[in-house]
Amino acid sequence: MARTVQVGELPGVSPFRRTDATIAHVSREQLQSAGSAALSVEGVSHSYGLRSALKDLSFAIDPATFTVLLGLNGAGKSTLFSLITHLYATQTGSILIFDHDVGRASGEALRRLGVVFQSRTLDLDLTVMQNLAYHAALHGIGSREARLRAGEALERVALTDRMRDKARSLSGGQMRRLEIARALLHRPPLLLLDEPTVGLDVDARADILDHVHRLVAQDGVCVLWATHLVDEIGTRDDVLVLHEGRLLAHGRASKVIADCGAQDVRTAFMRLTGRERETSGVP
Amino acid sequence: MTLDIATHSQPPGFSIGQYAICLRGIVWREMLRFLHQRERFASALVRPLVWLFIFAAGFRQVLGVSIIPPYEVYVLYEVFITPGLIAMIQLFNGMQSSLSMVYDRETGSMRTLLVSPLPRWFLLSSKLIAGTAISLLQVYAFLAIAWFWEIEPPIVGYLTVLPALILSGLMLGSLGMLVSSLVKQMENFAGVMNFLIFPMFFASSALYPLWRVRESSPLLYYICELNPFTHAVELIRFALYAKLNPAALGIVAACTVVFMIGAILAYDPAHGFRARQGQTGGAA
Numbered sequence: 001m002a003r004t005v006q007v008g009e010l011p012g013v014s015p016f017r018r019t020d021a022t023i024a025h026v027s028r029e030q031l032q033s034a035g036s037a038a039l040s041v042e043g044v045s046h047s048y049g050l051r052s053a054l055k056d057l058s059f060a061i062d063p064a065t066f067t068v069l070l071g072l073n074g075a076g077k078s079t080l081f082s083l084i085t086h087l088y089a090t091q092t093g094s095i096l097i098f099d100h101d102v103g104r105a106s107g108e109a110l111r112r113l114g115v116v117f118q119s120r121t122l123d124l125d126l127t128v129m130q131n132l133a134y135h136a137a138l139h140g141i142g143s144r145e146a147r148l149r150a151g152e153a154l155e156r157v158a159l160t161d162r163m164r165d166k167a168r169s170l171s172g173g174q175m176r177r178l179e180i181a182r183a184l185l186h187r188p189p190l191l192l193l194d195e196p197t198v199g200l201d202v203d204a205r206a207d208i209l210d211h212v213h214r215l216v217a218q219d220g221v222c223v224l225w226a227t228h229l230v231d232e233i234g235t236r237d238d239v240l241v242l243h244e245g246r247l248l249a250h251g252r253a254s255k256v257i258a259d260c261g262a263q264d265v266r267t268a269f270m271r272l273t274g275r276e277r278e279t280s281g282v283p
Numbered sequence: 284m285t286l287d288i289a290t291h292s293q294p295p296g297f298s299i300g301q302y303a304i305c306l307r308g309i310v311w312r313e314m315l316r317f318l319h320q321r322e323r324f325a326s327a328l329v330r331p332l333v334w335l336f337i338f339a340a341g342f343r344q345v346l347g348v349s350i351i352p353p354y355e356v357y358v359l360y361e362v363f364i365t366p367g368l369i370a371m372i373q374l375f376n377g378m379q380s381s382l383s384m385v386y387d388r389e390t391g392s393m394r395t396l397l398v399s400p401l402p403r404w405f406l407l408s409s410k411l412i413a414g415t416a417i418s419l420l421q422v423y424a425f426l427a428i429a430w431f432w433e434i435e436p437p438i439v440g441y442l443t444v445l446p447a448l449i450l451s452g453l454m455l456g457s458l459g460m461l462v463s464s465l466v467k468q469m470e471n472f473a474g475v476m477n478f479l480i481f482p483m484f485f486a487s488s489a490l491y492p493l494w495r496v497r498e499s500s501p502l503l504y505y506i507c508e509l510n511p512f513t514h515a516v517e518l519i520r521f522a523l524y525a526k527l528n529p530a531a532l533g534i535v536a537a538c539t540v541v542f543m544i545g546a547i548l549a550y551d552p553a554h555g556f557r558a559r560q561g562q563t564g565g566a567a
Contacts, residue, residue: 085398089551108295111400119391123312125319130312137308138399138406140301 036099038063038190038222039084043093046079046245053079055245057093061238063189064220066213068233068253070269071242077226078118080242081194084224085115097190111139114183118194118226120175122182124168128159131167132182139186146185153181157211173204180211184221191215194226205232230265239265241272248272297401305401306409313413316383317420327376327421328428331368335429339364351492353524365434366520367489370512372425373418373448373455378480380414381459385466397550404547411460411543415452422448440523447522447532451515454535457542458511464549487513488520511538 037060046054054076061067071077082088084095086106095102100109122131129150136146154160157177162170170178176196183191193212197205209232215221225232233239233253241249241256249256249272253265262268269275317323339361350357387393396406426434426441436444462475486503487510488496497504507513511534518531 085394087394087397107297107400107402109400110398113398115394115398117391117394121392121395123316123392125316126312130315134308134312135395137304137311138396138401140297140304140401142300142304 036063037061037096038065038098039224040096040099041080041084041093042096044080044083044090044095045092046076046083046088047091053245054083057242057245057247059240059247059250061222061224063098063222064216065238066216066223066225067238067240069224069226069240069242070228070230070233070265071226072228072273074244075228075242076245077228077242078194079245081115081117081192081226084192085113086110111186112188112190114186114188114191116176116179116183116191116193116196118196118198120179122167122175122179125166127164127166128154128170128178129163131178132185135182135185141186149185149187150181153185157181171204173200173207176200176204176208177211180208184215189220190222190224192224192226195228196225197227197229197232230269233265235265241269243273302401302405305399305405306412309396309406309409310413310416313410313417317417323379324421324424327372327379328424330375331372331425332428334364334368334371335361335432335434351494353521353526353528359433361432362434363492364490365429365436366523367487367516369422369425369444369448369519369523370451370455370487370489370516371484372421373415373452373515374480374484374512376414376418376421377452377455377457377459378462378475379459380410380417380456381463381466381475384410384460384463388463403550407460407547407550408543411453411456411546414456414459415449418452418456419445419448436523437525439525443525444519444522447518450532450535450539451518454511454515454539454542457539457546460546461542461549464546483510483512486510487516489513489516511535514538 039061041060042058044054044057045052057076057080069077069080079088083090084097084102086102086109090103095109097109098112100112102109123134126134129147132150132153133143133146136143136149141149150163151160154163157180159170159174159178159181162174167175167178180191180193180196183193191212196212197208200208212223212225216223227233235252235254235257237253238251239249239253239256240247249259249268251259256272257263257265257268260268260271262271339359342360354362384393387396396410397403399406423441462479466475486506488507489512493504493507493513496507514531514534517528518535521528521531
């Protein structure tokens with residue numbers, strides 16, 4: 001096992017533990033040179049009865065990148081996530097995960113996908129370890145391998161000492177870290193996180209964001225991070241701006257800002273969505 | 284530790300071993316949840332025992348039972364209603380499972396199951412098998428207590444009833460799963476109790492032989508005959524005495540297949556009720 005640098009115990013320092021061996025394991029270039037997009041959404045529309053939730057959405061995300069899906073509540077983020085995760089069937093268009101069609105080859109697509117949903121999906125009556133073991137079983141991972149991976153995953157998110165505790169006893173931030181660890185247990189190259197920092201305090205938000213950035217930089221995981229909080233976007237992140245079911249912008253955040261003639265992401269978002277004169281809406 | 288993210292080079296599909304691991308995981312999780320909910324186990328036992336100890340004792344002299352198959356001698360009313368109470372345990376367990384599916388969907392944890400890469404029909408079937416396994420624990424615990432109340436079927440009956448219990452458990456579980464796909468919220472579940480569980484239980488041969496029902500109301504008799512729960516009761520009744528009721532077996536097997544297909548389709552993102560409502564696996 002890799003030597004770990006424990007930084008979690010220090011006050012004000014991320015509880016996630018860095019692992020030296022993760023560095024340079026898979027290079028971003030190696031993954032991107034493979035050719036296929038991590039996620040490709042082509043001409044996707046979705047409606048609930050007469051209400052249209054997504055309108056002709058098309059974009060692609062490269063492997064080993066961090067992309068923020070930015071949109072207000074009701075923009076269609078969760079609907080898009082439900083389509084990518086095959087909870088809903090695509091009505092129009094297609095969604096490919098590493099070239100596997102979510103509709104036609106959902107098994108192959110889903111095994112390459114890890115998901116952290118907006119609402120907590122842990123089984124609160126089970127222990128931390130049991131939650132991970134259950135997820136491993138759902139991916140056909142045997143108990144011995146599951147124990148090994150779960151131990152490593154818990155070490156990574158600094159929850160080893162809580163492995164026998166019931167999930168219900170964890171704090172909000174710890175639950176989120178556990179959900180991220182769980183989502184990565186089957187080692188997917190694509191990770192979706194739907195508003196993962198909702199309900200967390202500032203420190204916990206920063207820890208989780210930092211940890212996920214490291215997953216991209218060190219492990220080559222492709223991350224799609226849905227949020228309505230503009231302060232979670234760095235200028236070097238890729239950003240997808242979704243508003244009322246339409247994709248308004250896609251590209252490096254710095255470029256989106258420049259294209260809008262704005263000074264920051266917040267202003268750019270306001271201009272794109274025609275809410276510039278409004279004072280509320282985007283935290 | 285590194286994240287080996289090379290899963291996109293894995294061979295396609297899943298091995299039989301991986302299916303077995305998934306099934307075992309789902310059964311194990313349901314068992315753990317059941318064991319954590321001790322009051323659920325207690326109430327699952329108390330309900331039929333109240334019927335056996337109180338209701339049956341009170342009605343012993345009122346409701347006479349003639350010699351009808353599979354019985355070869357006159358039997359006490361308690362003996363007669365035991366198969367019905369066993370089926371009642373499974374009926375309530377099936378509905379309890381569907382209630383927990385509605386709860387899981389509301390809390391979002393259903394999504395954990397549904398985003399597994401294994402086929403959805405397999406995931407739902409595994410959940411069904413898990414629910415049936417739990418009902419078997421309850422039934423055998425009930426039979427053990429009932430034995431002290433002089434409910435003593437032949438020893439071999441405890442074994443021969445097992446396949447019947449599995450089949451009837453699957454039928455009632457898949458019915459519950461189908462119902463859970465139709466119920467939008469937990470609050471609506473009280474309606475299920477009133478409009479499904481009670482009519483199914485009372486309009487059956489669980490508490491009285493059908494020849495008696497026919498004497499008093501031919502219409503009710505036909506309703507009882509159409510009720511799949513009646514045939515689950517009769518399948519269990521015969522199996523408990525090491526006998527086979529082919530008609531009941533055929534009807535219960537057919538209903539199991541129909542309900543199961545219905546439940547799987549209902550949870551299918553392309554065709555299901557939940558897809559049309561935009562609620563597959565949890566609120567969007």
